[in-house]
Amino acid sequence: MKTPIDFNIVRKNIKESGLEKVGMASIRELNRLANNIVEDTGDQFIRMEMGVPGFNPPVIAVESEIEALKKGVGSKYPPFDGIPQLKSEISRFIKKFMNIDVDKVSCFPTVGSMQGCYMAMMVTSRRFKGKHKVLFIDPGFPVNKKQAKAIGLQYDQFDVYNFRGNKLEEKLESYLSTGEFSSIMYSNPNNPSWICFNDKELEIIGKLATKYDVVVLEDLAYFGMDFRKDYSVPGQEPYVPSVANYTENYILLISSSKSFSMAGQRIGMTAISDHLFNSEGDNLKPYFDSNKFGYAYIFGAMYALSSGVSHTNQYGLHGLLKATNDGKYNFLEVVREYGERAKVMKKIFIDSGFEIVYDKDIDEPIADGFYFTISYPGFTGTELVEELMYYGISAISLSSTGSDRHEGLRACVSFTPKELFPVLEERLRQFKIDHSDGTKVINL
Numbered sequence: 001m002k003t004p005i006d007f008n009i010v011r012k013n014i015k016e017s018g019l020e021k022v023g024m025a026s027i028r029e030l031n032r033l034a035n036n037i038v039e040d041t042g043d044q045f046i047r048m049e050m051g052v053p054g055f056n057p058p059v060i061a062v063e064s065e066i067e068a069l070k071k072g073v074g075s076k077y078p079p080f081d082g083i084p085q086l087k088s089e090i091s092r093f094i095k096k097f098m099n100i101d102v103d104k105v106s107c108f109p110t111v112g113s114m115q116g117c118y119m120a121m122m123v124t125s126r127r128f129k130g131k132h133k134v135l136f137i138d139p140g141f142p143v144n145k146k147q148a149k150a151i152g153l154q155y156d157q158f159d160v161y162n163f164r165g166n167k168l169e170e171k172l173e174s175y176l177s178t179g180e181f182s183s184i185m186y187s188n189p190n191n192p193s194w195i196c197f198n199d200k201e202l203e204i205i206g207k208l209a210t211k212y213d214v215v216v217l218e219d220l221a222y223f224g225m226d227f228r229k230d231y232s233v234p235g236q237e238p239y240v241p242s243v244a245n246y247t248e249n250y251i252l253l254i255s256s257s258k259s260f261s262m263a264g265q266r267i268g269m270t271a272i273s274d275h276l277f278n279s280e281g282d283n284l285k286p287y288f289d290s291n292k293f294g295y296a297y298i299f300g301a302m303y304a305l306s307s308g309v310s311h312t313n314q315y316g317l318h319g320l321l322k323a324t325n326d327g328k329y330n331f332l333e334v335v336r337e338y339g340e341r342a343k344v345m346k347k348i349f350i351d352s353g354f355e356i357v358y359d360k361d362i363d364e365p366i367a368d369g370f371y372f373t374i375s376y377p378g379f380t381g382t383e384l385v386e387e388l389m390y391y392g393i394s395a396i397s398l399s400s401t402g403s404d405r406h407e408g409l410r411a412c413v414s415f416t417p418k419e420l421f422p423v424l425e426e427r428l429r430q431f432k433i434d435h436s437d438g439t440k441v442i443n444l
């Protein structure tokens with residue numbers, strides 16, 4: 001059969017990859033397979049499997065870091081909980097863009113927000129005896145579950161697709177009322193579905209977190225990137241929505257990777273509510289030498305994990321945050337492009353017979369952002385991943401994300417600049433023609 005990417009070469013590479021099922025491959029495995037096909041064919045691929053920023057890091061961050069490096073801070077250990085001026089700017093950032101007050105003491109950098117997530121699970125799950133499980137509101141970022149497994153934590157999860165709005169309350173309560181949960185985790189905007197919880201939903205989560213004394217681990221990896229609203233002006237409404245408006249039991253995990261295009265620097269931010277930071281548990285001491293939550297976090301978990309974050313990197317983030325908080329740098333201006341791309345790409349897919357899987361925020365169409373989800377009638381997600389390889393398009397199946405929508409794929413827009421839209425359009429036009437009679441290339 002004639003497919004946009006040479007059928008025989010794709011088939012050969014799939015065979016050589018040794019993957020039992022291409023559609024079940026991890027992001028990195030799929031990435032390698034696509035690279036090999038590109039190398040063998042010389043054809044361009046539409047790369048939608050990796051959630052990696054597509055822009056350069058901000059100059060102000062780069063220059064601030066270089067300056068620090070030249071000053072020689074690289075020879076000195078940084079404080080575990082961050083250099084004081086960075087802690088202040090993180091606290092200011094949260095005030096300016098979320099209108100939430102968190103003391104600088106409770107704000108600190110982490111090695112990517114990934115480390116922040118890890119620490120948050122580590123410490124919250126040991127806060128109280130008997131409360132040891134994490135509840136993931138899925139779909140979600142698979143690595144968080146890897147983290148839970150790595151430290152032997154039990155967890156439960158559910159796909160929120162059928163539990164939006166008021167329905168969320170009963171669903172959450174069915175888990176939390178067991179008394180076994182230490183924390184609830186979700187990302188907002190959501191990786192992979194780009195669902196954004198509304199204030200009513202955040203209020204439900206917050207209210208129940210207080211009622212059952214569980215900590216909400218709010219992963220803001222895509223901070224401010226719901227482009228339906230302009231969150232870019234410091235100190236002005238609208239503010240980035242957060243559960244922090246509805247409970248004192250929260251830990252905010254803010255990534256620099258996507259909103260600031262600094263993924264390679266591995267620096268993120270954690271902000272713990274002052275109430276929680278200054279609270280005590282009854283089960284922290286055996287693990288972290290103190291029952292004081294904040295102390296256990298910094299001198300127990302952070303010390304043990306990496307003893308802080310690379311010193312020069314902290315100066316880079318400090319320079320960027322200061323400019324952002326002072327209104328001198330608009331961090332969302334560049335990344336807004338992702339939303340513009342998603343809008344066009346979704347239309348191209350829909351026009352070719354695809355459907356958007358997570359299509360709504362309750363009664364509003366889902367926002368255009370860094371990811372969107374797609375399916376094609378008659379295909380499971382894993383089949384579709386493999387089928388699209390023959391059309392030079394790589395994306396991951398939703399199966400690994402805790403989604404119940406096994407027909408779906410996650411598509412990331414960051415590596416598809418506008419110039420590639422005609423290629424995508426042409427390949428999907430071909431896909432539609434080839435599949436009009438129910439043919440599946442993978443079965444040939």
Ligand SMILES: Cc1ncc(COP(=O)(O)O)c(C=O)c1O
Nearest residue numbers: 112113114141187191221255257
């Ligand atoms: C939901 C979510 N959380 C955390 C991360 C990791 O962020 P960082 O690069 O800051 O470690 C990502 C990155 O893709 C993500 O999608």
